[in-house]
Amino acid sequence: MLKIAAGFVAGIAVTGAAAWTMAGGLMFNERVSPFGVEETVARIQHNIQATGNGWTLSGLRNPARAVQTDGGNTLPVLMVEACSTTYSKPILNDDSVRYLSILMPCKISVYKKNDGKVYIGTMNAGLMGKMFGPLVGDVMGKVAEDQQKFLVMDPTKPAPPLIVPKAGGEGAGGGGGGGGGC
Amino acid sequence: MREKHTRGALLGLLAGALALTVHLSWSANDPAPAPAAAPAKAAEGGKAAPQPGSVQLRAARTTADHSKFKELQQDFKSGPEVTKACLSCHTEAAKQVHKTKHWTWEFLNPDNGQKLGKKHVINNFCTAVPSNYAFCTACHVGYGWKDANYDFKSETNVDCLVCHDTTGDYKKLPGLAGHPAYKQMEFPPKSGRQVPAVDLQEVAQKVGATSRATCGACHFLGGGGDAVKHGDLDTSLKNPKRYLDVHMDANGLNFSCGTCHATKGHNIPGSRYTPTGKDDGGTHMRGKVDESNPATCQSCHGGKPHKGKQNGMITDKLNEHTEKIACQTCHIPQYARGNKPTKMSWDWSTAGKLKDGKPFTVKDSAGHESYATIKGNFTYESDVVPDYMWLNGKVKYTLLGDPVNPNGVTEINHYYGSAEDGKSRIWPVKIFRGKQPYDLETKSLLVPHTAAEYGVKDDAAFWQNFKWDAALKAGAEAAGQPFGGKFDFVKTEMTWPITHMVAPKEDALTCTQCHSRSGRLQKVEGIYMPGRDGKPWLDWIGWLAALGTLAGVIFHGGLRIYLANRKAG
Amino acid sequence: MSGNSTKIYVFKVFERIWHWSQAALIIFLLLTGFEIHGAYANFGFKTAVIYHTTAAWTLVGLWVFAIFWHLTTGEWRQYIPTLQKVDAMIKYYLTGIFTNAPHPFRATRLRKHNPLQRLAYLAVMLAIGPLIWFTGWFYLFYGSWADWGMDKYLSLEWVAFFHTVAAFMMLVFLIAHLYLTTAGHTPTSHIKAMITGWEEVDAEEPAAPAK
Numbered sequence: 001m002l003k004i005a006a007g008f009v010a011g012i013a014v015t016g017a018a019a020w021t022m023a024g025g026l027m028f029n030e031r032v033s034p035f036g037v038e039e040t041v042a043r044i045q046h047n048i049q050a051t052g053n054g055w056t057l058s059g060l061r062n063p064a065r066a067v068q069t070d071g072g073n074t075l076p077v078l079m080v081e082a083c084s085t086t087y088s089k090p091i092l093n094d095d096s097v098r099y100l101s102i103l104m105p106c107k108i109s110v111y112k113k114n115d116g117k118v119y120i121g122t123m124n125a126g127l128m129g130k131m132f133g134p135l136v137g138d139v140m141g142k143v144a145e146d147q148q149k150f151l152v153m154d155p156t157k158p159a160p161p162l163i164v165p166k167a168g169g170e171g172a173g174g175g176g177g178g179g180g181g182c
Numbered sequence: 183m184r185e186k187h188t189r190g191a192l193l194g195l196l197a198g199a200l201a202l203t204v205h206l207s208w209s210a211n212d213p214a215p216a217p218a219a220a221p222a223k224a225a226e227g228g229k230a231a232p233q234p235g236s237v238q239l240r241a242a243r244t245t246a247d248h249s250k251f252k253e254l255q256q257d258f259k260s261g262p263e264v265t266k267a268c269l270s271c272h273t274e275a276a277k278q279v280h281k282t283k284h285w286t287w288e289f290l291n292p293d294n295g296q297k298l299g300k301k302h303v304i305n306n307f308c309t310a311v312p313s314n315y316a317f318c319t320a321c322h323v324g325y326g327w328k329d330a331n332y333d334f335k336s337e338t339n340v341d342c343l344v345c346h347d348t349t350g351d352y353k354k355l356p357g358l359a360g361h362p363a364y365k366q367m368e369f370p371p372k373s374g375r376q377v378p379a380v381d382l383q384e385v386a387q388k389v390g391a392t393s394r395a396t397c398g399a400c401h402f403l404g405g406g407g408d409a410v411k412h413g414d415l416d417t418s419l420k421n422p423k424r425y426l427d428v429h430m431d432a433n434g435l436n437f438s439c440g441t442c443h444a445t446k447g448h449n450i451p452g453s454r455y456t457p458t459g460k461d462d463g464g465t466h467m468r469g470k471v472d473e474s475n476p477a478t479c480q481s482c483h484g485g486k487p488h489k490g491k492q493n494g495m496i497t498d499k500l501n502e503h504t505e506k507i508a509c510q511t512c513h514i515p516q517y518a519r520g521n522k523p524t525k526m527s528w529d530w531s532t533a534g535k536l537k538d539g540k541p542f543t544v545k546d547s548a549g550h551e552s553y554a555t556i557k558g559n560f561t562y563e564s565d566v567v568p569d570y571m572w573l574n575g576k577v578k579y580t581l582l583g584d585p586v587n588p589n590g591v592t593e594i595n596h597y598y599g600s601a602e603d604g605k606s607r608i609w610p611v612k613i614f615r616g617k618q619p620y621d622l623e624t625k626s627l628l629v630p631h632t633a634a635e636y637g638v639k640d641d642a643a644f645w646q647n648f649k650w651d652a653a654l655k656a657g658a659e660a661a662g663q664p665f666g667g668k669f670d671f672v673k674t675e676m677t678w679p680i681t682h683m684v685a686p687k688e689d690a691l692t693c694t695q696c697h698s699r700s701g702r703l704q705k706v707e708g709i710y711m712p713g714r715d716g717k718p719w720l721d722w723i724g725w726l727a728a729l730g731t732l733a734g735v736i737f738h739g740g741l742r743i744y745l746a747n748r749k750a751g
Numbered sequence: 752m753s754g755n756s757t758k759i760y761v762f763k764v765f766e767r768i769w770h771w772s773q774a775a776l777i778i779f780l781l782l783t784g785f786e787i788h789g790a791y792a793n794f795g796f797k798t799a800v801i802y803h804t805t806a807a808w809t810l811v812g813l814w815v816f817a818i819f820w821h822l823t824t825g826e827w828r829q830y831i832p833t834l835q836k837v838d839a840m841i842k843y844y845l846t847g848i849f850t851n852a853p854h855p856f857r858a859t860r861l862r863k864h865n866p867l868q869r870l871a872y873l874a875v876m877l878a879i880g881p882l883i884w885f886t887g888w889f890y891l892f893y894g895s896w897a898d899w900g901m902d903k904y905l906s907l908e909w910v911a912f913f914h915t916v917a918a919f920m921m922l923v924f925l926i927a928h929l930y931l932t933t934a935g936h937t938p939t940s941h942i943k944a945m946i947t948g949w950e951e952v953d954a955e956e957p958a959a960p961a962k
Contacts, residue, residue, distance in 0.1 A: 036546075036547070036548075036561075036562075038546070039546060039548075041547070043547075067425070068423065068426075069423075070425075071423065071424040071425050071686065072686065072688070072689055073425050073515060073516075073519060073686070073689040075516065076564065076565050112565060112567075114567060114695050114702065115567070116567035158544070159546050159547045159552065160547060161547055162547045162549070493801055495800075495801060495804055495805075496797065496801065499800070501894070692797065693797040694795060694796040697787075697789075697796045698792075698796070699789050710908040712911060713787055713788065713796055714789065715908070716788060716911070716915065717912060720912065720916065720919075721790075721915075723919075724915065724916070724918075724922070725919075727923050728922045728926060731926045734927075735926060735927060735929075735930035735931075738844075738930070739930060739933065741849060742848060742849060745849045745850070749851070
């Protein structure tokens with residue numbers, strides 16, 4: 001009996017440990033982009049604008065610039081921010097999940113790593129949404145679907161221009177401005 | 183990735199807790215809060231008092247105010263007139279300049295007798311000088327070089343101002359054979375933009391030491407534009423911040439080019455034609471005659487540059503690395519870090535396309551030309567992770583008449599070096615990939631006639647008529663090369679050692695970036711690197727032996743338990 | 752299990768401290784060493800190198816003490832190899848252990864290791880040990896090869912190779928050793944002995960009880 005109980009506890013512990021170490025990997029995705037940093041960002045931006053469902057660009061952040069201003073180096077990072085009131089409104093209108101505004105706007109990060117390759121980092125919105133009840137799960141599921149469309153890269157299409165928000169969006173880690181209102 | 187997340191989260195929590203504790207302890211015990219002092223100090227750093235070596239101080243050191251010289255108080259009509267005035271005091275200057283490759287554009291490589299220099303070398307950017315003199319010689323330290331019959335003996339043809347200008351107003355325009363604009367002119371031709379005439383008197387009266395801006399007027403713009411050619415030299419180095427170059431930091435050490443390229447008699451040391459692969463000479467000492475390259479890192483920092491503060495074990499290890507690794511390899515983590523992308527490839531074979539009968543350009547996402555009718559296709563990249571190779575300082579170029587490799591890649595310049603020769607270190611390099619014309623009969627590179635003299639209509643110039651045959655014929659003629667009329671394009675690679683844009687020490691590469699299976703030095707051969715190398719078969723045998731032993735004892739133990747239970751049962 | 756057992760004092764305080772700190776250091780050296788070898792990432796290369804080197808020097812220090820202790824106390828004799836009863840030991844591990852046969856070797860203060868142990872530990876100390884120390888030493892002082900005039904005769908590739916070979920041998924030994932600690936009078940008697948110094952052994956069959 002003792003052995004069975006011990007085995008049970010050990011099983012739970014192992015599962016817990018596995019879940020703990022894997023959670024980060026499940027919540028976020030990373031993939032290699034076939035294009036340079038700017039072109040990857042530009043293609044994502046244009047995909048976002050073409051997706052519909054109320055999606056607008058709400059900012060482009062360059063945290064690497066802030067590091068440079070402080071006298072240090074880091075490889076390029078650009079964060080594309082996008083927002084759709086279609087999806088943000090229901091969450092913002094529900095007091096019980098309003099704190100999830102912390103996840104807004106929707107972000108996609110494009111960065112280079114030391115192997116010289118460009119990567120796209122995204123949040124696993126679908127899985128994360130499921131943790132917060134049916135409303136959020138439903139909305140985030142749709143966001144996840146759209147997010148897949150943001151990342152479709154068609155190399156036969158020419159490189160679109162990067163969209164740099166006007167209101168000081170490129171400043172030292174400076175923020176949004178530019179796009180639509182979330 | 184997962185590991186990092188969990189560890190990151192834990193660290194974050196820890197840091198948060200720590201910050202909170204620190205904050206509380208400050209607010210509790212410290213009536214004059216320390217945190218306020220730190221930002222104030224940081225803010226001051228931005229506009230600090232002139233540092234040693236700054237422009238103001240250097241100016242204060244000179245004993246001559248050139249604006250008070252009678253010789254310079256005249257209405258100069260041309261550059262050579264200014265030079266004449268300069269030479270009335272600096273009697274030997276032109277003779278010194280005449281001996282340098284900045285003047286001759288010629289260099290005899292003592293290692294292999296190859297005739298190099300801009301006049302002879304073919305690259306895979308704008309390719310070559312002959313037939314394009316008036317354009318290219320905008321970067322010659324002289325006036326009037328517009329064809330092969332230039333007078334290299336003339337002292338007044340030396341251009342003093344291009345290196346000694348301090349105003350920033352003196353600009354030599356391509357197409358004017360090394361002259362600046364003496365009257366207002368439209369430049370580039372037909373662009374509608376106007377370039378004002380240079381005030382020669384003003385420039386002449388304000389001459390001074392060379393600076394990052396004067397050297398950079400050519401070396402930052404090589405290859406046809408800002409940041410195009412070198413990757414580690416571009417206009418971001420005019421006033422660099424600390425992150426970009428710790429030595430040239432305008433608010434810090436504020437080195438000029440000449441601080442390292444310490445020049446005697448106008449002959450500037452530190453050239454890519456005969457680079458120093460491995461400097462074992464130690465630091466240069468004042469008063470001691472030392473003819474070795476003063477522009478190496480070791481000439482100031484010595485051979486064991488890493489000092490104390492960190493773990494002594496690591497300090498020693500790092501100093502051992504200097505035997506095999508160039509300083510640049512770790513201390514220039516990426517090049518083109520000044521937010522100015524450098525050109526990575528140039529495909530001439532697509533040049534000449536017209537849209538509605540007119541030349542056109544296409545821009546990439548970042549707004550740089552990815553296609554231009556006059557030049558073909560390009561790619562740009564910033565913050566580039568370098569390639570790495572052994573380099574001992576010996577170089578061989580593919581020159582006019584040398585065979586190319588039509589089926590593979592032709593090396594424009596081949597840098598020698600190996601792990602075994604004892605003279606090499608591992609260096610970071612930029613490899614620039616091109617595709618350029620070659621002669622199908624002679625199998626050697628061709629040099630197109632691209633640019634004409636300013637205001638001259640020239641049907642053979644590629645940049646006017648976009649016709650390869652005429653441009654290649656004219657180019658071959660000017661270079662004294664046979665041309666049968668049949669040509670194609672060949673893939674080429676040109677290697678550029680990276681040595682500028684030295685990052686602050688805290689941004690040097692970490693160990694893991696090379697000591698790992700797929701690290702930066704993955705392709706470098708001839709050395710054993712822990713973490714990267716090993717014998718896969720040994721690992722197989724080793725792990726199999728360990729696993730086998732494990733399986734054996736599990737079997738043995740299982741049997742014991744099973745038999746013991748059966749007996750008990 | 753057999754009820755006929757008795758206890759004798761086998762391992763002195765120094766030996767026990769030596770054993771356990773050596774065990775901890777060797778396991779730590781294996782962990783950091785295989786990270787330096789590129790098998791996995793945990794501490795990070797730099798930290799692993801610092802830890803590995805520090806642990807190695809600590810182990811050197813420990814060995815200096817241990818050698819001194821063994822020489823002065825005469826305990827080194829415990830490792831003199833013998834083939835006597837080796838066959839019996841092998842037979843025991845292959846068959847007797849399953850049938851609960853009596854252990855063919857009876858530890859005493861003067862002969863604390865069974866013949867297989869003697870051979871194994873001697874191999875560790877005379878083969879794996881020197882191999883790991885020599886290669887480790889050269890590895891550590893790679894920067895001084897030229898000063899010693901040895902750079903022509905050595906290559907880091909082979910120094911590292913044999914260091915790795917020795918590490919794998921140590922790993923195999925560790926696994927086997929860990930298991931065989933359960934092969935005493937009772938599964939835990941060896942381990943208890945290494946902790947307390949007192950080993951539970953089969954009571955002597957023919958003669959009278961020990962106490």
